[in-house]
Amino acid sequence: MKALVAVKRVVDYNVKVRVKADGTDVDVANVKMSMNPFDEIAVEEAVRLKEAGKVSEIVVVSLGVKQCEETLRTALAMGADRAILVETDAELQPLAVAKLLKAIADKEQPQLLIVGKQAIDDDANQTGQMVSALLGWAQGTFASKVDVAAETVDVTREVDGGLETVKLRLPAVVTTDLRLNEPRYVKLPNIMAAKKKPLDKTTPAELGVDVAPRLKTLKVAEPAKRSAGIKVANAAELVAKLKNEAKVL
Amino acid sequence: MLAPQQLAELGRLLAADRVATDTDTLTRYGLDWTRYFTPDAAAVLFPKTVEEVVALVRWAQREQFALVPSGGRTGLSGGAVARNGELVVSFERMNAILELDKVGRTVRCQAGVITKTLQEYALANGLYYPVDFASSGSSQIGGNIATNAGGIKVVRYGMTREWVVGLKVVTGEGEVLELNHGLAKNNTGYDFRHLFIGSEGTLGFIVEATLRLARPPAELAVMVLAVPQLADIMNIFNAYRDKLDLTAFEFFSEQALRHVLARGTVQRPFDEAADYYVLLEFEKIAPDTETQALALFEYCAEQGWLVDGVLSQSQQQAAELWRLREDISESITPYKPYKNDIAVVVSKVPAFVAQLDEILAREYPQFEVVWFGHIGDGNLHINVLKPEALAIDDFRRACEQVNKHVFELVRDFNGSMSAEHGVGLLKHDYLDVSRSHAEIRLMKAVKSLFDPDGIMNPGKLV
Numbered sequence: 001m002k003a004l005v006a007v008k009r010v011v012d013y014n015v016k017v018r019v020k021a022d023g024t025d026v027d028v029a030n031v032k033m034s035m036n037p038f039d040e041i042a043v044e045e046a047v048r049l050k051e052a053g054k055v056s057e058i059v060v061v062s063l064g065v066k067q068c069e070e071t072l073r074t075a076l077a078m079g080a081d082r083a084i085l086v087e088t089d090a091e092l093q094p095l096a097v098a099k100l101l102k103a104i105a106d107k108e109q110p111q112l113l114i115v116g117k118q119a120i121d122d123d124a125n126q127t128g129q130m131v132s133a134l135l136g137w138a139q140g141t142f143a144s145k146v147d148v149a150a151e152t153v154d155v156t157r158e159v160d161g162g163l164e165t166v167k168l169r170l171p172a173v174v175t176t177d178l179r180l181n182e183p184r185y186v187k188l189p190n191i192m193a194a195k196k197k198p199l200d201k202t203t204p205a206e207l208g209v210d211v212a213p214r215l216k217t218l219k220v221a222e223p224a225k226r227s228a229g230i231k232v233a234n235a236a237e238l239v240a241k242l243k244n245e246a247k248v249l
Numbered sequence: 250m251l252a253p254q255q256l257a258e259l260g261r262l263l264a265a266d267r268v269a270t271d272t273d274t275l276t277r278y279g280l281d282w283t284r285y286f287t288p289d290a291a292a293v294l295f296p297k298t299v300e301e302v303v304a305l306v307r308w309a310q311r312e313q314f315a316l317v318p319s320g321g322r323t324g325l326s327g328g329a330v331a332r333n334g335e336l337v338v339s340f341e342r343m344n345a346i347l348e349l350d351k352v353g354r355t356v357r358c359q360a361g362v363i364t365k366t367l368q369e370y371a372l373a374n375g376l377y378y379p380v381d382f383a384s385s386g387s388s389q390i391g392g393n394i395a396t397n398a399g400g401i402k403v404v405r406y407g408m409t410r411e412w413v414v415g416l417k418v419v420t421g422e423g424e425v426l427e428l429n430h431g432l433a434k435n436n437t438g439y440d441f442r443h444l445f446i447g448s449e450g451t452l453g454f455i456v457e458a459t460l461r462l463a464r465p466p467a468e469l470a471v472m473v474l475a476v477p478q479l480a481d482i483m484n485i486f487n488a489y490r491d492k493l494d495l496t497a498f499e500f501f502s503e504q505a506l507r508h509v510l511a512r513g514t515v516q517r518p519f520d521e522a523a524d525y526y527v528l529l530e531f532e533k534i535a536p537d538t539e540t541q542a543l544a545l546f547e548y549c550a551e552q553g554w555l556v557d558g559v560l561s562q563s564q565q566q567a568a569e570l571w572r573l574r575e576d577i578s579e580s581i582t583p584y585k586p587y588k589n590d591i592a593v594v595v596s597k598v599p600a601f602v603a604q605l606d607e608i609l610a611r612e613y614p615q616f617e618v619v620w621f622g623h624i625g626d627g628n629l630h631i632n633v634l635k636p637e638a639l640a641i642d643d644f645r646r647a648c649e650q651v652n653k654h655v656f657e658l659v660r661d662f663n664g665s666m667s668a669e670h671g672v673g674l675l676k677h678d679y680l681d682v683s684r685s686h687a688e689i690r691l692m693k694a695v696k697s698l699f700d701p702d703g704i705m706n707p708g709k710l711v
């Protein structure tokens with residue numbers, strides 16, 4: 001069984017981002033970029049499935065600028081077999097991403113398409129759902145457990161107030177949630193081996209996909225600053241402040 | 250004991266609410282991170298200004314009352330411990346960052362600023378304060394200076410001393426001295442600033458500091474390597490140091506790792522355990538730095554020095570890998586460890602370690618010994634864990650017996666019996682392991698110049 005995993009290059013989780021002065025976007029110049037943490041979980045899950053003998057080949061795909069190669073190499077070092085870069089400098093919005101992934105899936109014919117539930121930069125949470133619709137495949141989103149059988153996959157989903165398990169017929173789309181697994185550290189020998197694994201490149205044009213943006217960002221703003229706390233002398237003063245100043249009582 | 254009259258006077262010098270005598274505060278502020286002493290402070294004082302510190306010192310001199318300077322109380326040698334009815338002077342309320350000189354790349358702050366706060370302040374201003382260690386979220390700049398703190402970046406950036414370009418101090422006579430004024434160059438005689446750095450509160454109070462700042466490092470990558478033989482760690486160090494600008498080179502034993510993993514917050518870096526691990530960090534200064542680092546890994550593997558390794562793929566992973574090293578101290582705290590913080594010159598580490606290993610195996614067969622430390626600086630933290638059943642006093646006595654052997658070895662190697670943690674109370678009786686009798690006599694003479702009545706942290710250091 002072949003698994004296709006999508007990985008996105010995003011601003012590192014540990015970077016404190018700043019909004020550009022003109023409010024058009026987040027400033028990512030000279031900022032450390034890494035694999036989207038949910039995609040790391042997706043790669044890890046595929047590798048575990050391969051180690052368990054359920055998956056025979058893992059193909060990772062990334063869409064975007066040339067530097068996405070680094071992200072793909074990380075995925076290869078984690079245990080993916082080969083990589084595809086759909087190279088473009090264009091801004092990619094979720095629908096375009098879904099269309100590109102569909103085009104790749106049409107070519108590769110995987111039984112499983114695993115993607116992160118969202119990317120931590122745009123937090124769109126749309127790609128998995130849209131690509132499943134475009135492909136006409138079943139979807140298991142927010143997976144905290146994935147159980148693959150010959151024809152089906154059981155996906156335990158994190159839903160409000162608990163867990164829900166759905167059985168999907170393969171091929172299917174799975175989107176990963178935080179608790180699905182804990183991604184491994186990448187071993188140095190594997191990083192070296194990954195340099196020799198195949199990495200193919202293509203473009204949206206070659207795939208026949210129009211990636212022109214359809215959404216327009218009006219404004220990007222910093223969250224409101226929290227003002228400093230104050231100390232009150234006693235409960236009476238606290239109550240007074242809550243009543244008169246905060247007006248919550 | 251403070252007489253009611255004295256307490257009232259102190260209340261007038263500060264404000265009544267900044268003189269604490271409740272049991273909880275006395276206990277908390279009477280101790281640092283060491284767990285061997287019974288706190289017994291007369292009161293805890295929280296001055297807010299230099300003038301208040303001066304007034305306190307003058308008062309203490311008149312009343313012949315001993316003072317214990319107190320920072321973040323993360324010290325590991327009992328330096329900030331009050332166990333003889335002293336007055337604890339806490340710098341908690343003197344925590345303002347006063348002035349940033351962007352051109353001169355310096356920052357002036359009060360002594361009570363938390364180390365991490367200063368680090369973050371520097372970063373927010375496009376600069377970097379490189380002194381860092383696991384307790385930086387609680388320790389204070391004044392405490393760092395008073396102990397000349399080292400930490401995890403010494404290989405690249407040196408100790409706290411390297412970063413202090415100015416100090417304001419209050420001597421044991423209540424005199425205020427402005428030392429060096431932030432200057433990069435000032436050859437005008439004896440530099441008292443350097444006497445106060447590492448003085449452990451025995452000469453006077455550090456009330457303000459001017460610190461140098463650096464450019465922030467480029468992206469940092471972290472490697473953890475699995476190393477079967479302790480002796481090979483220095484071979485790996487030499488190989489990497491020749492080619493890369495290391496910002497850290499730390500080691501820890503499997504034993505240490507197990508304590509960290511037991512807390513369940515981080516995962517094991519390798520499927521298979523090795524006896525030792527190295528954590529090294531480097532700045533990705535050029536596009537090929539990582540390739541270099543990988544080539545070095547291959548080279549070291551060919552030599553048989555290491556068997557496995559991982560490399561951080563994100564800042565998040567780098568932070569997680571650091572926790573394997575940084576969480577050690579905290580994870581063994583419940584075992585009331587007896588800490589040895591020893592150092593020799595880097596070239597002698599392999600020979601020293603071989604002999605030390607032998608002594609510990611011979612003398613401590615009944616105890617668990619946890620090894621880790623800043624090995625790139627020649628600095629080892631050897632922690633002996635207290636068996637649950639053994640009473641703390643018996644444990645300490647047993648450790649002190651073995652210390653004799655360890656310190657004999659340190660002396661043979663012209664090493665330091667306290668590389669970063671200072672002397673305080675804990676190592677007071679061992680000072681002559683690393684300092685000659687002539688030196689100790691001069692140290693006492695220096696102390697009496699700054700603190701003629703011996704009110705500044707008596708019983709500590711000398």
Ligand SMILES: Cc1cc2nc3c(=O)[nH]c(=O)nc-3n(C[C@H](O)[C@H](O)[C@H](O)COP(=O)(O)OP(=O)(O)OC[C@H]3O[C@@H](n4cnc5c(N)ncnc54)[C@H](O)[C@@H]3O)c2cc1C
Nearest residue numbers: 320321322323324328389391392393395399400450455669
């Ligand atoms: C988990 C952990 C990890 C650590 N790792 C390291 C490490 O890697 N490297 C290292 O060097 N240390 C390390 N330490 C030791 C400790 O954190 C440092 O020595 C630190 O510099 C102490 O600062 P503090 O403010 O807590 O000082 P305190 O413990 O409050 O005081 C230390 C000494 O300084 C004196 N003092 C404090 N403030 C002043 C002042 N304003 N004026 C005059 N004297 C003063 C005190 O009297 C005392 O003698 C570690 C400690 C812990 C708990």
Ligand SMILES: Cc1cc2nc3c(=O)[nH]c(=O)nc-3n(C[C@H](O)[C@H](O)[C@H](O)COP(=O)(O)OP(=O)(O)OC[C@H]3O[C@@H](n4cnc5c(N)ncnc54)[C@H](O)[C@@H]3O)c2cc1C
Nearest residue numbers: 414429431432433434435436437438439440441443687691
């Ligand atoms: C052309 C020129 C350029 C210079 N440029 C610089 C410069 O860029 N930067 C700079 O810092 N200086 C500079 N200097 C000054 C001088 O060269 C330095 O200060 C140098 O360090 C002095 O060394 P010396 O051996 O000549 O010392 P001396 O002139 O012999 O002595 C200097 C002082 O040190 C004492 N002293 C000498 N030897 C010992 C010892 N073994 N033990 C104890 N005390 C001792 C002497 O008693 C005296 O007080 C320059 C001088 C010249 C002539």
